[in-house]
Amino acid sequence: MHRPAALAALDNDPFTGADVVPTRLGDALIARITQAIHDGRLKPGDALPSEARLAASFGVSKPIAREAIRQLAAMGVVNIQQGKVTRVQALDAGPLDRFFRFAVRGRKTGLTEAVELRRILEPPIAAHSAERRSSADVERLDFILARMEAALGDVPRWIEADLDFHEAVAASSGNRLLDFQIRGLRPVIREVMEIFNSREARTSADWAKTYRRHVLVVDAIRAGDAQAATIAMNKHFEAAEAAIAELATLREGDHDHNDRTGP
Numbered sequence: 001m002h003r004p005a006a007l008a009a010l011d012n013d014p015f016t017g018a019d020v021v022p023t024r025l026g027d028a029l030i031a032r033i034t035q036a037i038h039d040g041r042l043k044p045g046d047a048l049p050s051e052a053r054l055a056a057s058f059g060v061s062k063p064i065a066r067e068a069i070r071q072l073a074a075m076g077v078v079n080i081q082q083g084k085v086t087r088v089q090a091l092d093a094g095p096l097d098r099f100f101r102f103a104v105r106g107r108k109t110g111l112t113e114a115v116e117l118r119r120i121l122e123p124p125i126a127a128h129s130a131e132r133r134s135s136a137d138v139e140r141l142d143f144i145l146a147r148m149e150a151a152l153g154d155v156p157r158w159i160e161a162d163l164d165f166h167e168a169v170a171a172s173s174g175n176r177l178l179d180f181q182i183r184g185l186r187p188v189i190r191e192v193m194e195i196f197n198s199r200e201a202r203t204s205a206d207w208a209k210t211y212r213r214h215v216l217v218v219d220a221i222r223a224g225d226a227q228a229a230t231i232a233m234n235k236h237f238e239a240a241e242a243a244i245a246e247l248a249t250l251r252e253g254d255h256d257h258n259d260r261t262g263p
Contacts, residue, residue, distance in 0.1 A: 025060050029068040032058065034077060037088055044090040048078055091176075096184025104188050111195070114188045119237050121181065122166065126217055126233040127226035128173035137172035141218045144168055148214060152207045155197045163190060165214060169233075172221070213239060 033054075036042045049057065054065040069086060072078045076095045080086050104110030129137070144165045151157035163186055170182035213236040220228035 025058075025064045026068050026071070029054070029058055029060060029064065030071055033068065033072060037077065042088050044088050046088045047085040048088060050085075091180070093180045093183035093186070096180055097187055100185055100188050104191075111188070111192055114185065115192060118185065118189065121178070122169070122237070123230045123233040125170050125173045125175075125178050125182070126221065126229040128175060128178070129169050130221045130224050130226040130229040132174035133172040133221050133224075137168070138218070138222050140168050141165070141172070141221065145211075145215060145218055148211055152211060153202075153204070159190060159193045159197065162193060162214075169217065169221070209239070 033042070033048075042048070048054075048069065051062050051065045051069065054060075054068070055062045058065070069078060069080065073080045073086075074095065076089065076092055078086050079089045100114070104114055107113065144161055147161040148158065148165065151161050166189065167179075167183055167186065170179045173179065213232070216232040217229060217236060220232045
């Protein structure tokens with residue numbers, strides 16, 4: 001017996017039988033879609049069913065399905081493009097990036113707090129990296145060190161390499177959430193680095209000492225010495241922390257003054 005096309009399509013629906021109760025429908029719909037992703041029924045690159053099909057699958061209205069998709073897009077779970085199907089995307093640090101930029105600019109002490117956050121996170125991240133890094137991770141860190149050495153005295157190139165360095169350490173920690181956290185902080189870290197490097201001219205000896213601190217971190221990670229990696233990263237922050245915090249505070253004070261007095 002021939003079945004209607006609409007019913008036949010539901011046979012391949014990853015959400016068949018997933019009707020949700022009429023309370024907090026949007027949250028329940030989001031939970032079911034994300035569960036389908038976690039279970040592998042939907043993979044990065046897969047097209048998400050249309051709003052109409054989602055509504056039919058879950059027994060909700062199209063506006064609820066539409067809002068759920070928008071929230072998933074804000075979370076970075078799906079990618080919405082005008083005129084194209086909505087697709088599942090691999091998780092990235094985009095939502096954290098936007099959140100940290102908003103949070104830092106929303107407080108006059110935001111940059112100083114960002115420095116403190118990095119100081120709390122990165123030494124134990126380096127320790128995890130020492131315990132879990134692969135040979136490919138070490139090769140990547142060595143490559144970034146070579147970029148940093150070539151960029152000594154060249155502030156824009158140095159900042160890009162330095163940002164990549166800290167992200168590579170986090171990536172080699174074996175903890176995806178720590179990896180996302182450091183990548184999400186990239187725009188904030190960039191701003192702090194720009195402030196730090198905008199101070200009075202640094203001598204070649206200053207640059208060499210900064211580079212050497214990064215080398216010591218990688219040496220400890222290469223050796224698999226978690227304690228040495230923690231110490232090396234702590235010393236890296238200790239050397240720059242006071243100057244960064246002072247400059248960030250001055251910058252934030254200028255912003256606060258401008259907010260009160262106008263341009």
